[in-house]
Amino acid sequence: MSDNADHRGGDEQRILVWDFPVRFFHLAFAASFLGAFAIGQWADDHGSLFPVHMLLGGTMVLMVLLRVVWGFVGPRYARFSSFVFGPAEVFSYLRSTMTGGGKRYTGHNPGSSLAIFALLALALGLGVTGAFMAQGGDLMEELHEILAYAMVAVVGVHVAGVLWHTIRHRENLPLSMIDGHKAGKPDGGIRTAHPMLGVLFVALTSLWAYGLARGYNPATNQVTIPILGQTLQLGEDGGHRSRHDDDD
Ligand code: HEM
Ligand code: HEM
Structure with missing residues (x-):
């Protein structure tokens, strides 16, 4: 259950809440989503920009896996156990955001917690349906599109919620997702921002992206996945295209 509820007293100060891995994850995950969505939505899926769409999406999958590990071993506010809430708490939180008052949370609140788990799951779903589109056919393509728009909707609610909170609580x-600090009880902060693990997150993510880019063959639209060594046919009509391109 949550251990980050905070009944505010008068003794608040700026405390360290978000460690570097969480902040780097947020920045990279959000930027990759916006890039992948924009290319998927507006670029020609046979054009030279489209591999970047698949690269960003494939990199987000690793980011999610790393974030899940951090959700179990990371510091207090990064840990999932600090922002898993029961339905009653979510409901009462959402109602209190409308009516005013209510509890405040140093870490993720029950509203953002819902959005976060949804975003992590949607990104994985997009990775899987994207990766297996050539094999899965129309159904996979349909599903990919539905998940993409669902994710746009959740991001919209997420950003609206953040802005709403920012205005209402003047915080x-x-x-906070950039400098890591929020208002809270003096003893509520985390001790270190884990800068080295933040660097490790960036390094692993970059290496993975590099490996994917290196393993990509534009002539066949196939990718050999780093570490796994598995070769995957990409593209919604990849099977047809590769047969023509096989001779080189
Ligand atoms: C202007 C755009 C954005 C702003 C200002 C923003 C801001 C924030 C803030 C303030 C939090 C912490 C929320 C809390 O207190 O509980 C957060 C968390 C989060 N946001 Fe965003 N966000 C933006 C865009 C995005 C986008 C586009 C995505 C995903 C595609 C995203 C995904 C997430 C996730 C997954 C978390 C949880 C972070 C973690 O615990 O690792 N955000 N965001
Ligand atoms: C978070 C990650 C992703 C997002 C937000 C996303 C979003 C989108 C969007 C909006 C479209 C256009 C849908 C349409 O209008 O038909 C699309 C198409 C596509 N995506 Fe993704 N995608 C992601 C990840 C991936 C990955 C990892 C791959 C492959 C490895 C992939 C492969 C494709 C392909 C082949 C299409 C073309 C399908 C078509 O023509 O309709 N996507 N994606």
């Missing part, structure tokens, strides 16, 4: 939440 600059977007900045």
Whole structure:
């Protein structure tokens, strides 16, 4: 259950809440989503930009896996156990955001917690349906599109929620995801931001992206997945295209 509820007293100060892995994850995950969505939505899926769509999506899958590990071993506010809430708490939180008052949370609140788990799951779903589109055919393509728009909707609610909180509580939440600090009880902060593990997150993510890019063959639209060594046919009509391109 949650251990981050905070009944505010008068003794608040700026405390360290978000460690570097969480902040780097947020920045990279959000930027990759926006990039992948924009290319998927507006670029020609046979054009030269489209592999970047698949690369960003494939990199988000690793980011999610790393975030899940961090959700079990990371510090207090990064840990899933600090932001798993029962339905009653979610409901009462959502109602209190409308009516005013209610509890405040140093870490993720029950509203953002819902959005976070949904976003992690949607990104994995997009990775899987994207990767197996050539094999899965129309159904997979349909599903990929539905998940993409569902994710746009959740992101919209997420950003609206952040802005709403920022205005209502006069607390600059977007900045907190950059500098890691929020208002809270003096003894509520985490001790270290884990800068080296933040660097490790960036390094692993970059290496994975590099491996995917290196393993990609534009002539056949196939990718050999780093570490796994598995070769995958990409593209919604990849099977047809590769047969023509096999001779080189
Ligand atoms: C202008 C855009 C955005 C702003 C200002 C923003 C801001 C924030 C803030 C303030 C939090 C912490 C929320 C809390 O207090 O519980 C957060 C968390 C999060 N946001 Fe965003 N966000 C933005 C865009 C996005 C996008 C586009 C995505 C995903 C595609 C995203 C995914 C997440 C996730 C997964 C978390 C949880 C982070 C973690 O615990 O690892 N955000 N965001
Ligand atoms: C979070 C990650 C992703 C997002 C947000 C996303 C989003 C989208 C969107 C919006 C479209 C256009 C849908 C349409 O209008 O038909 C699309 C198409 C496509 N995506 Fe993704 N995608 C992601 C990941 C991936 C991955 C990892 C792959 C492959 C490895 C992939 C492969 C494709 C392909 C082949 C299409 C073309 C399908 C068509 O023509 O309709 N996507 N994606």
